Amino acid sequence: MALPFRRESEETDRLLALSDGVIAIAITLLVLEITVPEVPAGTPPSVVAGLVFEQWHEYLGYMLSFLVIGLYWMLHRRIFVHIEVHDRGIVWLNLLFLLLVAFVPYGTSVFSTYPNRFGVSFIAAVLALTGFSLAALWIYAARKQLIEEGIASRAVGIQAARFLASPIVFASSIAVASVNPVWAMLTWVFLIPINGALNSRLAERLEDESNV
Amino acid sequence: MALPFRRESEETDRLLALSDGVIAIAITLLVLEITVPEVPAGTPPSVVAGLVFEQWHEYLGYMLSFLVIGLYWMLHRRIFVHIEVHDRGIVWLNLLFLLLVAFVPYGTSVFSTYPNRFGVSFIAAVLALTGFSLAALWIYAARKQLIEEGIASRAVGIQAARFLASPIVFASSIAVASVNPVWAMLTWVFLIPINGALNSRLAERLEDESNV
Amino acid sequence: MALPFRRESEETDRLLALSDGVIAIAITLLVLEITVPEVPAGTPPSVVAGLVFEQWHEYLGYMLSFLVIGLYWMLHRRIFVHIEVHDRGIVWLNLLFLLLVAFVPYGTSVFSTYPNRFGVSFIAAVLALTGFSLAALWIYAARKQLIEEGIASRAVGIQAARFLASPIVFASSIAVASVNPVWAMLTWVFLIPINGALNSRLAERLEDESNV
Amino acid sequence: MALPFRRESEETDRLLALSDGVIAIAITLLVLEITVPEVPAGTPPSVVAGLVFEQWHEYLGYMLSFLVIGLYWMLHRRIFVHIEVHDRGIVWLNLLFLLLVAFVPYGTSVFSTYPNRFGVSFIAAVLALTGFSLAALWIYAARKQLIEEGIASRAVGIQAARFLASPIVFASSIAVASVNPVWAMLTWVFLIPINGALNSRLAERLEDESNV
Numbered sequence: 027m028a029l030p031f032r033r034e035s036e037e038t039d040r041l042l043a044l045s046d047g048v049i050a051i052a053i054t055l056l057v058l059e060i061t062v063p064e065v066p067a068g069t070p071p072s073v074v075a076g077l078v079f080e081q082w083h084e085y086l087g088y089m090l091s092f093l094v095i096g097l098y099w100m101l102h103r104r105i106f107v108h109i110e111v112h113d114r115g116i117v118w119l120n121l122l123f124l125l126l127v128a129f130v131p132y133g134t135s136v137f138s139t140y141p142n143r144f145g146v147s148f149i150a151a152v153l154a155l156t157g158f159s160l161a162a163l164w165i166y167a168a169r170k171q172l173i174e175e176g177i178a179s180r181a182v183g184i185q186a187a188r189f190l191a192s193p194i195v196f197a198s199s200i201a202v203a204s205v206n207p208v209w210a211m212l213t214w215v216f217l218i219p220i221n222g223a224l225n226s227r228l229a230e231r232l233e234d235e236s237n238v
Numbered sequence: 239m240a241l242p243f244r245r246e247s248e249e250t251d252r253l254l255a256l257s258d259g260v261i262a263i264a265i266t267l268l269v270l271e272i273t274v275p276e277v278p279a280g281t282p283p284s285v286v287a288g289l290v291f292e293q294w295h296e297y298l299g300y301m302l303s304f305l306v307i308g309l310y311w312m313l314h315r316r317i318f319v320h321i322e323v324h325d326r327g328i329v330w331l332n333l334l335f336l337l338l339v340a341f342v343p344y345g346t347s348v349f350s351t352y353p354n355r356f357g358v359s360f361i362a363a364v365l366a367l368t369g370f371s372l373a374a375l376w377i378y379a380a381r382k383q384l385i386e387e388g389i390a391s392r393a394v395g396i397q398a399a400r401f402l403a404s405p406i407v408f409a410s411s412i413a414v415a416s417v418n419p420v421w422a423m424l425t426w427v428f429l430i431p432i433n434g435a436l437n438s439r440l441a442e443r444l445e446d447e448s449n450v
Numbered sequence: 451m452a453l454p455f456r457r458e459s460e461e462t463d464r465l466l467a468l469s470d471g472v473i474a475i476a477i478t479l480l481v482l483e484i485t486v487p488e489v490p491a492g493t494p495p496s497v498v499a500g501l502v503f504e505q506w507h508e509y510l511g512y513m514l515s516f517l518v519i520g521l522y523w524m525l526h527r528r529i530f531v532h533i534e535v536h537d538r539g540i541v542w543l544n545l546l547f548l549l550l551v552a553f554v555p556y557g558t559s560v561f562s563t564y565p566n567r568f569g570v571s572f573i574a575a576v577l578a579l580t581g582f583s584l585a586a587l588w589i590y591a592a593r594k595q596l597i598e599e600g601i602a603s604r605a606v607g608i609q610a611a612r613f614l615a616s617p618i619v620f621a622s623s624i625a626v627a628s629v630n631p632v633w634a635m636l637t638w639v640f641l642i643p644i645n646g647a648l649n650s651r652l653a654e655r656l657e658d659e660s661n662v
Numbered sequence: 663m664a665l666p667f668r669r670e671s672e673e674t675d676r677l678l679a680l681s682d683g684v685i686a687i688a689i690t691l692l693v694l695e696i697t698v699p700e701v702p703a704g705t706p707p708s709v710v711a712g713l714v715f716e717q718w719h720e721y722l723g724y725m726l727s728f729l730v731i732g733l734y735w736m737l738h739r740r741i742f743v744h745i746e747v748h749d750r751g752i753v754w755l756n757l758l759f760l761l762l763v764a765f766v767p768y769g770t771s772v773f774s775t776y777p778n779r780f781g782v783s784f785i786a787a788v789l790a791l792t793g794f795s796l797a798a799l800w801i802y803a804a805r806k807q808l809i810e811e812g813i814a815s816r817a818v819g820i821q822a823a824r825f826l827a828s829p830i831v832f833a834s835s836i837a838v839a840s841v842n843p844v845w846a847m848l849t850w851v852f853l854i855p856i857n858g859a860l861n862s863r864l865a866e867r868l869e870d871e872s873n874v
Contacts, residue, residue, distance in 0.1 A: 040682055040739055046252055047686025050259025054267065054340045055690065062344075062351050074356055089337070096333045103252055114861070121732045125725070128690045132698075139698050144710055225326070258464055262471025266479065266552045274556075274563050286568055301549070308545045315464055437538070470676055474683025478691065478764045486768075486775050498780055513761070520757045527676055649750070 041120060042106060048124045049102075052131055053095050059135040060084045083141035087149065090214065091134045094153050094192070095127060097221065098160055101189060105164050115170065119163045126156040146207040150196045157193030164189050184228045191220050253332060254318060260336045261314075264343055265307050271347040272296045295353035299361065302426065303346045306365050306404070307339060309433065310372055313401060317376050327382065331375045338368040358419040362408045369405030376401050396440045403432050465544060466530060472548045473526075476555055477519050483559040484508045507565035511573065514638065515558045518577050518616070519551060521645065522584055525613060529588050539594065543587045550580040570631040574620045581617030588613050608652045615644050677756060678742060684760045685738075688767055689731050695771040696720045719777035723785065726850065727770045730789050730828070731763060733857065734796055737825060741800050751806065755799045762792040782843040786832045786850075793829030800825050820867060824860045828853055 061084065063077045102123070109116070133152030137145040164185070195217055203210035273296065275289045314335070321328070345364030349357040376397070407429055415422035485508065487501045526547070533540070557576030561569040588609070619641055627634035697720065699713045738759070745752070769788030773781040800821070831853055839846035 043682040044686050046255040046259055048690050050256050051263055051687055051690040054260050054263040057340050057344045060344050062347050092337050125728050128693050132693045132696050135698050258467040262468050263475055266472050266475040269552050269556045272556050274559050304549050470679040474680050475687055478684050478687040481764050481768045484768050486771050516761050
């Protein structure tokens with residue numbers, strides 16, 4: 027007795043519902059890590075501006091983690107648009123990815139508390155591991171041929187590069203942080219052109235075949 | 239190979255699932271900012287009432303932020319009812335909107351801690367930016383013609399006014415707060431008749447054409 | 451141009467998604483209000499049991515609020531199973547209901563901190579208001595004839611009683627609390643037989659007509 | 663008048679939406695229990711490593727609770743894939759399960775604060791109760807014949823074993839903890855081979871009949 031289609035797709039729906047739930051909560055909890063500045067009554071505006079400026083690393087941590095999780099969510103969406111069936115391996119690798127996503131607010135909190143070599147390396151390590159777990163999910167699905175035929179074979183190099191680029195940048199920044207934590211933070215800026223370039227190249231390659 | 243319809247709509251579903259998730263969490267986290275009043279055992283009821291009254295700004299902040307996010311959620315719904323396809327621009331602008339929505343509990347917390355010129359300006363700025371990012375999403379979708387034909391062209395002025403009205407009120411209240419923070423809070427009351435009037439006028443305009 | 455069915459039902463989906471999200475978060479946040487007991491190393495088990503027993507009101511508050519929100523969620527489900535179209539009134543009344551649901555963790559926290567006349571009255575008032583806002587949603591929908599014909603007219607008395615019973619019990623317990631807070635808490639036990647009886651009577655009445 | 667199919671499935675959708683919501687929030691809130699280590703500026707890396715190592719029980723608690731809730735979520739998915747109709751009993755038992763799931767972050771917090779006999783027994787008791795409530799849900803559904811015919815009768819022993827195995831391991835570890843808390847934690851490792859073996863045997867049994 028084969029299960030009716032509705033049921034199988036319902037299971038995928040719940041996998042995505044749990045994933046979207048954890049991701050939505052993780053990015054929203056990030057804000058709890060930002061502390062309200064201590065501004066005594068009657069503080070002149072220029073001093074308040076100074077106090078807020080001193081918290082730059084908390085705002086940076088919030089935006090960094092929010093946008094990186096947002097990027098991973100988009101890649102996650104990409105995987106599951108193409109997955110046709112899923113087995114226990116997918117479910118457990120997805121759970122590992124969520125475990126790391128849910129850990130990001132803690133990593134961000136460590137970075138906000140210690141915006142030095144230790145904190146920079148810590149958040150970079152957490153974001154690198156999260157990205158690698160997502161890449162593992164993609165590679166597993168591609169190897170096990172759980173994804174649409176055609177997608178896996180086409181543009182393989184670029185697809186892999188898209189999943190690996192961000193975690194590699196974060197892993198590299200740990201090495202840079204051992205020299206200078208500020209330089210390490212600056213390497214994160216490379217994420218924008220790298221992801222942009224990979225997306226454009228992937229789009230070009232796929233364009234004549236389908237409108238992904 | 240064109241993607242089957244189910245997949246494209248599934249992607250929109252996940253965008254809305256993430257958005258609804260972040261919005262639901264942000265409005266529910268607001269309550270964590272309200273502190274439990276310190277009421278020693280045996281305090282007479284009249285004194286308790288006084289202590290609760292002293293916290294008026296925390297309750298006001300909760301209700302303000304809850305209702306304004308609720309209003310933005312309704313406008314967000316409006317946009318996505320009409321969007322037919324979405325590209326990366328939509329996804330990133332939506333993420334920016336969510337980043338600002340998730341920041342509202344922090345803004346509310348600043349207002350609750352400093353119910354003076356600083357706090358009033360801060361929450362007004364956060365709510366204004368959030369509203370402007372949503373307006374940007376609508377304008378982008380309209381410009382790129384990603385929304386249903388007809389909707390964008392019809393009643394353009396009122397549609398734009400609906401998206402811009404609330405953030406403009408908040409932006410204006412920052413100027414008022416530099417004179418008097420209480421007056422600034424009173425300007426927020428204008429949000430009710432303004433949104434009501436714009437909705438009625440939009441409904442009239444669209445009524446004979448469709449029941450949006 | 452009438453909107454296609456898919457869109458209208460999509461809008462209802464988002465209303466329910468936001469509602470389920472807020473309700474799920476509110477009941478899960480309740481646990482954050484329970485404090486971890488201070489148990490010095492080497493405390494004998496009997497003393498630990500005593501310390502945990504001293505926190506009875508925190509566990510009681512958690513279970514009470516969780517189950518009452520659960521009950522309200524079931525009634526909310528009942529309303530929206532029968533609603534065929536929804537207007538702005540439904541959306542705003544629903545938002546008011548969610549605002550009060552999201553306030554329950556705060557009310558529970560007040561009760562946990564002050565398990566006396568003040569706290570008992572406070573949580574009872576919050577739960578009563580939440581229930582009355584849900585009853586208002588039902589009454590509005592029934593008056594505006596937004597619900598399936600037949601359902602509203604059939605068994606009107608019992609339907610209204612189901613929505614009003616729980617908030618009336620909580621409102622009454624505020625009066626009892628002014629005499630004795632423990633008796634007030636005991637009146638909450640009546641919720642179980644009252645809801646059970648109303649459900650059975652409603653089921654009987656509807657049974658021969660449909661299997662709601 | 664029988665309810666149309668869409669409505670009944672919508673109700674199940676909301677039950678699953680609430681369940682997935684509570685589960686997603688509970689596993690994401692776990693991270694809030696991990697404290698940021700106190701690392702004075704200029705602490706040498708070896709000392710930092712030592713400080714992080716001292717927090718091993720917080721990381722262990724996070725991973726344990728995350729993975730066990732993940733496992734229960736998978737079993738929950740299994741139940742609802744097979745449930746064809748649901749009555750009030752299902753709804754209340756599901757709510758009891760969610761009440762216990764939402765309690766897990768508190769249990770984890772107790773374990774993180776007291777990684778001794780008391781804390782080990784406490785988290786084991788919470789996870790055992792949560793698992794038993796899920797087993798009760800399955801047994802109730804099977805008894806009331808709310809699940810697909812065939813599934814309940816086939817492989818009954820293995821199905822029951824799958825639901826009961828994990829809570830029994832946790833219940834047993836409470837007894838072990840009274841002798842030695844470290845041994846108790848080691849018994850939790852048995853969860854991996856036990857669940858793996860039961861899954862394989864179940865898959866074998868069902869394979870020739872359907873691809874669950």
